[in-house]
Amino acid sequence: MKTGHILLVDDEPAIVTALRPALRAVGHEVTIARDGNTAIASMTVNDPDVVLLDLGLPDMDGKDVIRRIRQTTGTPIIVISARHQEYEKIAALDEGADDYVDKPFVLGELLARVRSALRRRNHLDEAPTGFEAADLSIDYGTREVKLRGEVVKLSPKEYNLLKMLAESAGQVVTQKRLLAAGWGRSEADPQYLRVYVGMLRQKLEANPSEPQLILTEPGVGYRLSVNHAG
Amino acid sequence: MTTLSPANPLSPPSQSGGLAWLTLLTGPYARAAALLCLFAALGVVLAPWLGEGYVSLVFVLAISLAGTLYGMTPALVASLLGAFLFDFFISEPVFEFSLDRTADLAPPLVFTLCAVISGWLSGRLKDEAIRANRSNRQLESLLDLSRALQSANSEADVTGILGADGRRYSLLRAAPQDGAVVVDALADPAVRSVAQAAMTDGREMVEKDNLVACRLDTGGRVLGALVAEKGAAGEDGLLLARARMGALVLERIELGERLGEVRAKARSEELKSALLASVSHDLRSPLTAISTSAASLLEYGEQFDSETSRELLSGIVAESSRLNHLTANLLQMTRLQAGQEELYWTDLPVADTLRAVVERKRRLDDSHPIRLVAPDEDVLVRADTALFDLVITNVLQNAARYSPVGTPITITCGVEGELCAIAITDEGIGIPPEEQSRVFDSFYRGERGDRKPGGSGPAGSGLGLAIARGFVNACGGAIAVTSPVKDGQGTTITIHLPLTRNEAL
Known part of the structure; x- marks a missing residue:
């Protein structure tokens, strides 16, 4: 149960290139979206288990992406933020994001957050006792x-x-x-x-x-x- | 301006020797005496008909006239002379001084008294008139001065305008360096000591030898001292008034300078925080890519095929070079913000430098053909070479980033009046009008995600055009964006830099 389908939303090709192999190596399936609209479309097409979302997107504000995703699904969203501004993280979490990691993140920590999110995703349907x-x-x-x-x-x-x-x-x-x-x-x-x-x-x-x-x-x-x- | 006529008895001529005698002969005293002699002669002629009593009135008339025309002191002198002449020529016995009879004593005594009083009264009137006239002219001169001082923008302006009265002035400032001579028209070694005395001594005005110094202060704050050569008596009061006016103007200049400093500081603070924001954002992305790639290779390297490993490794190389370019940008940005003294100003040959930058760009990135149109005869601008290089590189990089692969980029360079004009034009998708005002802001990147169809290069830092603007401003030039250029496509960035004023080129 520790692996799933990850939607990686980032307009930085370098980050995508760097992150994708590791996510695949631990067994995740990876879908890439370079902008917010693609990401929102991908939610219905691919139905990912976890969304890794960079807030700085070329076409729309990352917070709007979170809001749009939350209108239809409770899929865990982990925000990747390069701007270490508390208010921005809080705003993202308030919009419905589940977690965030700061850039530059440690790979192991990001993978652990993904694991946590997947665990939560798997318990979404059943009320935990x-x-x-x-x-x-x-x-x-x-x-x-x-x-x-x-x-x-x-x-x-x-x-x-x-x-x-x-x-x-x-x-x-x-x-x-x-x-x-x-x-x-x-x-x-x-x-x-x-x-x-x-x-x-x-x-x-x-x-x-x-x-x-x-x-x-x-x-x-x-x-x-x-x-x-x- | 001249406040006093040479005939003014209130300021006795300061000349000495023969000249003084000449002045005395033609001066108010001689004239008053001459007037009196004229009337005395008239009195002598008329004496047989008028009698002693009426003739004395002729004398009194002469003395009153002398007072009215020449002031009090000449009138008093004339009255004494009149008493003497009256006794000798008019009162019996004529042609001798006869004061031996008590009866003889009365007329000349009464006459002398009348003459003195009349001379004193009429003279005083004249003196008052002269004084009023003079203060009037002084007031006018001060008014003119205050008007002229409105336009002063520096200490030299102030002394220049004050010096329009024909006197030479030296100006010393109390701050920032105590007792610094700012303007020294007098070039007298004693200037400093007398000025120092005026600034520290309680008195507003200090005289020493042939110099006089006025303290320049406004509301108790000493700004400096104004030193001039000692003028005629009575002029020093005016000097003080002029000095006070000068002090006010100096304070205005100082406040203006300080306001400018405060504004510049606020601008630089703004830039600094923008810089910090971009540091956090732009350093972290490549760092994240590098660290993630390296960690992936370490942790899961055995599971990767050779192509994946190669991709990760080349990603590390590319991102390192991006970090390098970014740090260069940051360094130059910091230099720009540190102010003029951090920049190395040289006379930079524009066309030559452009050629070098374009060559390097061609070597590193052949995705867009670059055409350079520059005059054979190079033009010089006053600029920092490293910054100029970086700015052109940044603009070229932007042009390449936001236009389809294979489309040309054109750089032109030419002279427009006093300016060197550099224009960099691409055939990309352009910048929408609502974004054009923001492209020069730190950290701003184009809204359109589809700028580069099929492009996959790293995103920009959002610093490039901000640095360009900072650099161009520091050079006293201008930067502008035009888009679309033609057929709804393309962007032109135009940079205008002042040409070096160098006729020898």
Whole structure:
């Protein structure tokens, strides 16, 4: 299940040339789109499992591409961004992108993000009953959280936040979405979020000052790592 | 302008020796005396008919006239002379000074008193008139000066306009370098010390030997000092007024300069942030391609066929060269932003340099035939060679990037008046009018994705034309885009650069 059909949307021939062989080598099928319109058309024609999308396209804004794709499908979209601007990443995520990587990215990390997205894609149809990764397990039915087999007591807010992160495990979750999950409104003070993430780390991390599980994406949000060795 | 006539008793002539005597003889005193003698003679003639009392009135009339015409001091002198003449010629006994009888004493005494008072009053009136006239003329001169100073744009202008009064001025500035002599028309070694005294001493005006220095300040801020040769008495007040006016103009000039600096700084900040934005974008793409290609080869190299491996390797080479061109662009952009002093200005032979750039372009990329039309006799422009080279390369690259393979690119170079005109024309799809104003912005790339049918070259950095504009502006030239050129196709980028003013060419 770890392989799928990838739609790579980038107008940079160099990036396409560099990325395609590696994606194929790990078993993915790769379709290339050089601009937004081709990408949108390709969504219906090829029905890819994951979209890798460069925001800087010649014919239209990458965010518009995300919006258009989201009108018809929930296919995971990973944004590849060369402009390290938080507001642009947040805007892309708000439009419905699932994750982003910064250029220049490390190949291994990009492939891991693709794996995460594929995993999520495969679970799209069935409602997940829980989360299981490395030392952490969450039972969505009983709301029971276990760390290395030991039950961890979480407050309802902490649990909601953790569940939100776990549902998009391996992918970034914006502050806005986390605030909506924990406090019911996305415009709540991000300071609350920092406090609760801090408390979650106290309970879940081996060393809360060097988090391995709940990672900060500066200015954007948080990510639940599925690769941590912890 | 002259404020005082030579006959003005308020400013005694400063000449010495024989000339002074001459002036005295023809001056107001001599004239007043002559007037009095004339009237005295009349009085003597009329004395037998009029009697002593009326004749004395003739004398008083003469003294009043002298006061009206020549001012107070000559009138007073005339009145004393009159008293003497009256006693000698008119009052009994005639032709001798007779003040031995008490009765004799009264008429000359009364007469003298009348004469003095009349001389004093009429003279004072005249003096007031002279003074009013003079201040009027001074006011007018100050008004003229202030009008003239409106047009001043530099310290030299200021002293030049002040110097229209015939005096020579030296100007020292307090800032940026303390006591720097900016204009030195006096060329007197003492200028600096007297100016320094005026700037630091509490007094607004300092005199020393034959020099006088006025502090130039506006609202307590000392701008510098104006030094002139000491003039006639009474003129120094005027000098001070002129100096104050000059100070205001200097301040205006200074503020204007500072405003220009602030604007230039803001522009450069803008450019800097645009540069940063493009660095982040344009360095990352080739870096990503290189790192991904290399990582792919390392990780999955064994699974690749030889063609894939070759493709990845040549991608690494191509992207490295793109990075190289990009860093050259960035370096030149930084130099442009650092300002004029970072650029190496030389007299650059345009046609020759164009030929070299075109040759190199032909070697690297033969996708478009390039035609160069340049005059046999080269033209010189004042420019930075590395930047000029890069700008032409960038424009050529754009032309190639946005036109179908095989279509020609034409470069023409010629002289238009005081300018060298370079035009680079392609037969590509052109730039829509709404985009034309933005093509020179940093980081801007054409909206049309279909510019290059079948093309697969790397996208541009969006820096090329921004650098071109920065360079052309630094040279004091202009850059423009024309599109379409003909039949709805093609783009011309025209660069105008000022020719080097070199008749020897």
